[in-house]
Amino acid sequence: MFIPEHVAIIMDGNGRWAKKKFLPRTFGHKQGVKTAKKIIIAANNFGIKNLTLYAFSTENWKRPKKEINVLLLLLNKFIKEELIELNKLNIKLKVFGDISKFNNNIIKDIEFACNTTSKNKGLKLNIALNYGGRQELVHVFEKMLILNIKKPTEKIVSSLLYTKGQPDPDLLIRTSGEFRLSNFLLWQLAYSEIYVTKKLWPDFTERDLKNAMIKFRERKRRFGSCS
Numbered sequence: 001m002f003i004p005e006h007v008a009i010i011m012d013g014n015g016r017w018a019k020k021k022f023l024p025r026t027f028g029h030k031q032g033v034k035t036a037k038k039i040i041i042a043a044n045n046f047g048i049k050n051l052t053l054y055a056f057s058t059e060n061w062k063r064p065k066k067e068i069n070v071l072l073l074l075l076n077k078f079i080k081e082e083l084i085e086l087n088k089l090n091i092k093l094k095v096f097g098d099i100s101k102f103n104n105n106i107i108k109d110i111e112f113a114c115n116t117t118s119k120n121k122g123l124k125l126n127i128a129l130n131y132g133g134r135q136e137l138v139h140v141f142e143k144m145l146i147l148n149i150k151k152p153t154e155k156i157v158s159s160l161l162y163t164k165g166q167p168d169p170d171l172l173i174r175t176s177g178e179f180r181l182s183n184f185l186l187w188q189l190a191y192s193e194i195y196v197t198k199k200l201w202p203d204f205t206e207r208d209l210k211n212a213m214i215k216f217r218e219r220k221r222r223f224g225s226c227s
């Protein structure tokens with residue numbers, strides 16, 4: 001099977017999953033983290049080289065404080081508890097986004113996990129945390145000013161993004177049936193194939209990931225040409 005080099009996933013639908021079960025939204029997030037774990041392992045087994053998961057957007061601060069706290073706690077717990085496993089699987093962890101907004105303990109744990117796995121040569125796992133595509137581009141413009149770049153090129157912009165050194169996603173998956181980008185990887189998704197499934201993220205499985213890759217293989221990518 002043809003394996004995309006880079007898969008990006010908007011993990012959506014945790015709240016609706018919980019609501020369907022008459023449970024609080026936070027239960028959906030808890031289940032969502034379990035799914036993320038399974039999908040990371042599946043992606044690694046399939047031989048995907050880069051996996052970017054959208055975990056918390058710059059817009060998600062609009063949610064109730066309690067939900068935000070639980071979400072961040074779960075993400076922190078995941079990074080701490082799975083570090084040994086990620087390392088064992090030779091996975092290199094990177095966090096995309098402005099983590100300076102988080103409390104010091106979370107920042108330390110994230111930095112420790114990224115440093116510990118930085119030499120790993122296997123799957124590059126990017127977790128987008130307090131990430132916004134527009135914010136990322138604003139940072140690029142700031143960096144260009146600092147570096148006194150007078151003639152920006154696409155190559156220069158790409159080299160200043162969180163994804164520097166990684167190919168753009170070939171495949172974007174969004175769960176829960178929503179047809180929008182929600183401020184995710186605005187530059188990098190320019191030519192990605194988009195796969196939307198109605199499945200809610202906590203119900204997403206390895207099989208669903210495989211189905212998305214099968215659909216991806218059937219797509220005719222033209223990149224503007226007429227063949």
Ligand code: IPE
Pocket residue numbers: 011012013014015016017055056057060071176
């Ligand atoms: C995705 O699930 C998780 C985050 C956005 C952090 P949601 O919480 O958005 O679930 P729905 O969309 O309300 O069902």
Ligand code: IPE
Pocket residue numbers: 010011012013054055056057059060178180182
């Ligand atoms: C996108 O989901 C962000 C993440 C999955 C982290 P949202 O649920 O926040 O997106 P909208 O609000 O439906 O656009």
Ligand code: MG
Pocket residue numbers: 012013014
């Ligand atoms: Mg949502």
